[in-house]
Amino acid sequence: MDLSSRTLRFLTGQLAARRKKIGTRWRRLPVGRQALLALAHLRCGDTYAQLAAGFGIGIATVFRYIREAVQVLAALAPSLAEAMKTIREKAFVILEGTLLPIDHIAADTPYYSGKHKRHGMNVQVLTDPFGRLLWASPAMPGSTHDLTTARRHGIIEALAEADLKCWADKAYQGAGGPVRVPFRGRRLKRRKRRHNSGHAEIRCLGEQAMATLKGWRLLRKLRCSTNRITEIVKAVLVLHHAST
Numbered sequence: 001m002d003l004s005s006r007t008l009r010f011l012t013g014q015l016a017a018r019r020k021k022i023g024t025r026w027r028r029l030p031v032g033r034q035a036l037l038a039l040a041h042l043r044c045g046d047t048y049a050q051l052a053a054g055f056g057i058g059i060a061t062v063f064r065y066i067r068e069a070v071q072v073l074a075a076l077a078p079s080l081a082e083a084m085k086t087i088r089e090k091a092f093v094i095l096e097g098t099l100l101p102i103d104h105i106a107a108d109t110p111y112y113s114g115k116h117k118r119h120g121m122n123v124q125v126l127t128d129p130f131g132r133l134l135w136a137s138p139a140m141p142g143s144t145h146d147l148t149t150a151r152r153h154g155i156i157e158a159l160a161e162a163d164l165k166c167w168a169d170k171a172y173q174g175a176g177g178p179v180r181v182p183f184r185g186r187r188l189k190r191r192k193r194r195h196n197s198g199h200a201e202i203r204c205l206g207e208q209a210m211a212t213l214k215g216w217r218l219l220r221k222l223r224c225s226t227n228r229i230t231e232i233v234k235a236v237l238v239l240h241h242a243s244t
Contacts, residue, residue, distance in 0.1 A: 001043050002215075003243060010242040011035040014072050028057050029065065037062065038069035042236060045217035070228075070235045077234035083135040084158055087126060092165040093134065094127045094206035095155065095172065095179065097146035098213065100139065100229065102222045111226065113142035115171075121222070121229050122149050123213075131208030132244075136237050138230040146171040167203045212240060 012035040019031060029037065037055055040046045048066075052059045087093055099113050099120035111119045121139035124146070128134055137153045150156055150172065159166050160177040168179050175181070182196040213219055216236045222229055 007243040008035055018072050034065050038066050041066050042216055042218050070231050073235035073238045074231040076238045080158055087134055088162045090128050094203055095166050095168040096125045096206040098123050098210050099142050100219050110141040110143050124150050125209050127206050127209040131205035133209040133212050136233050147175055
């Protein structure tokens with residue numbers, strides 16, 4: 001796996017603390033192996049069956065170990081209010097929305113994104129001016145518009161209260177307040193075209209955060225219950241911060 005040993009040590013420490021707290025006496029895998037198992041699933045997208053064969057344990061045990069690790073990590077993820085303490089120190093932030101693909105069928109209308117022409121979950125991401133991932137929102141059905149999602153999570157309001165400038169794409173037209181978006185239209189005057197070019201140069205750095213998320217291969221095609229996706233995103237965010 002393309003992860004630092006620091007990430008493995010961090011998760012091992014968190015799981016060891018968890019076992020001590022609940023008084024675990026014995027398990028099929030030592031805590032370090034459980035951490036490696038969870039990272040293989042999250043980072044590489046290995047299936048339960050593959051992990052069960054590789055670690056010599058049952059599929060049900062794999063499921064329990066991974067779910068425990070994800071829950072432990074998700075509990076450490078900052079809320080938006082907590083993240084804003086760090087975000088306020090930035091010159092500006094970049095707001096991006098991304099769709100995490102899921103394996104639902106065409107009948108699952110709430111999860112179908114007309115923009116991306118596929119089923120998924122909408123996640124909003126805030127990055128610093130260099131494209132470093134700062135915070136990721138809870139996941140919402142893919143049919144939810146980016147601006148609606150950002151408002152429901154209180155992102156626009158939080159940025160306005162912090163008086164912090166924010167760059168975003170055309171999907172956030174009408175957000176108002178601190179959110180700056182490009183001009184719309186095909187026949188724009190030269191001044192507006194220059195503005196859009198500068199805006200795109202800044203906002204493209206936010207794509208690095210998308211690459212950071214998609215670097216965790218599990219997020220490229222989620223095959224779990226949609227109720228678990230928010231926990232998985234939070235777990236990935238915590239591991240990302242632990243490794244940087």
